[in-house]
Amino acid sequence: MAELAENVVDHEIHTVSRRWLGWMDVGVLLLTLLVFILFLMLLKTLVFPEGTGLGDIVARDVASESIRRGQNSVDFEGDDFGEFGDFVARLSDVQREVKIRRADSVAWSDAQIGRTVVDDDALQTFANSRARVDFTTDNELQIGQNSLVVFRSNRTDPFLKRRDPAVVVMQGELGGIVNQDFGAFAVQLPAGVAVLSANAETGAPADFKLSVNPDKSSTIAIYAGKAAIDIKGEHYELVANQALTVSEDGRTGGVRDVPGVPRVNAPQGNQVATFRDLPPRVNFEWGDVSRAQNYRLEIATDENFEEIIVDEYLDETAFTHGNLVEGDYYWRVSARSGWVQGPVSQVRRLSVEQDLEAPELELSPIQQVATGEYRLSG
Secondary structure: OHHHHHHHHHHHHHHHHHHHHHHHHHHHHHHHHHHHHHHHHHHHHHHOOOOOOHHHHHHHHHHHHHHHOOOOOEEOOOOOOOOOOOOOEEEEEEEOOEEEEOOOOOOOEEOOOOOEEOOOOEEEEOOOOEEEEEEEOOEEEEEOOOOEEEEOOOOEEOOOOEEOOOEEEEEEEEEEEEOOOOOEEEEEEOOEEEEEEOOOOOOOOEEEEEEEOOOOOEEEEEEEOEEEEEEOOEEEEEEOOEEEEEOOOOOEOOOEEOOOOOOEEEOOOOEEEEEOOOOOOEEEEEOOOOOOOEEEEEEEOOOOOOOEEEEEEEOOOEEEEOOOOOEEEEEEEEEEEOOEEOOOOOOEEEEEEEOOOOOOOOOOOOEEEEOOEEEOOO
8 A cells, every 4th residue: 555655656746747847848948939039139130220121221222223224313414413433432420329231231330430431332320310421522411310321323424414313312311512523413312313513603512401201201402502303204493592392202392492590599609607506507599480380409519510419399489408517519590391491590609617616795784674673685
């Protein structure tokens, strides 16, 4: 009887052991699966940075291939495009997280100042990140946050009188300066091509801003110089202070004027704000602009607005900042109507200084105001 009981106990122990081993096998399998998923996520982050999916890259490749076949090349007459050859640029400034993808690679890497940008390279910026690209003397492109652009050769075929666009804007914001020495600069939009050039009469360089908006429309604003835009067979000419918005399917609302420049009220240039223990509350104020729907306020720690600490779209004509540490700041404001952003105001400089020296105490003569009561002031 004792032997039978012992056998039953052994059987139960073996049964429980097998169950525990089974659960352990399941646990090891789940743990292995979890590690594999984490590995895939890490690999995806390293190869494809956040914000750029496979669909975007495929779209980029299709766009580049269509340009290569000449479908999105630009017709030109005379010498509008000058003698400039292949488009080769250099990364002259990188702020925060900016990634670059070489034409012969599927992996993204950190963009470094001084790197050369050549045909079919792609550049992507993330939130609060920016980059500047110089392509010849006094010719530059400024790439805003959350942007994806592909660089092209800007190559000319003199026999067909066509030139490839220099930049394909997939998303985000692109601005820049193109002077008369460069000739003309072509940018491909999702629904067409824009050719930017200096004013031949005055020599004023093309100063522009182009954005691919959240609704997939594109807006180009010209502040100086001129632009010729071809949208599915329709041709538009823009001069200084004009803009055009194009929907994803190529519809436009026609050429319109950009909003005016806001009048800066406070703080004025070279104003000083002092504080003792806590940072001061600084009020930024500007005048209302006719037809403006909102305003873009930018505050930076450098006058070139490469180290931007505030970039906000505001419905009001005032903004209060209560956390500016000691140092120099530069600020500007612009008006926006729809997707069209007007030119920026004159840059103002503000100095924030900490003053720990106690002020001198000055007392006025004591005055008796009533029987037994005296007034002390100072």
